[in-house]
Amino acid sequence: MNLDIILDADPEWDSNIGWDELARSAATAAIAESAFPQLADGPRNVEISVRLAGDDEVRLLNAQWRGKDKPTNVLSFPMAEGQELAAASAEGPELMLGDIILAHGVCEREAAEKHVPIERHAAHLMVHGTLHLLGYDHSDDSQAADMEAREVRALARLGIANPYTLEAHA
16 A cells, blocks of 8 residues: 555654554554555555644644534544545545544543553544544444444454453453
8 A cells, every 4th residue: 555644743642652653554454444445555645644632732623623622532634535535546646535633631541541552542543533534424323333343343453452342441
């Protein structure tokens, strides 16, 4: 796959963790479990921007774009339309999938509550965000079940247990 991850991390994100490789692995796994696996071996370069930010930045973005004045764990801003994704196996310019932004404090608190390392929880959020970039949503029960199943399969590719089961939180 010609996947370019453009990653920018605030200092509060541990620089000893290989965030670039984690983001690449998470995005690759999500793409493989999507309706667009051809993105993985097509002739076009694919780009995702990943921003590892602080809660304040994510709160501002969440307020501006979603009308919710609070930080959230992950925000996704898709740039490609469904028809572009479906046609991505053809030659063409780089396909910009979009932006994923994680909030450090929220991510860290959720990881602690789940008793998992922050990088494992961040990988889950990056898979989740990538699926949003690929057009998946969880606005109704049917869509939520489909998206969750794809997340679980993508995480399994990364050796990460199903985060939605009680056993995964122990």
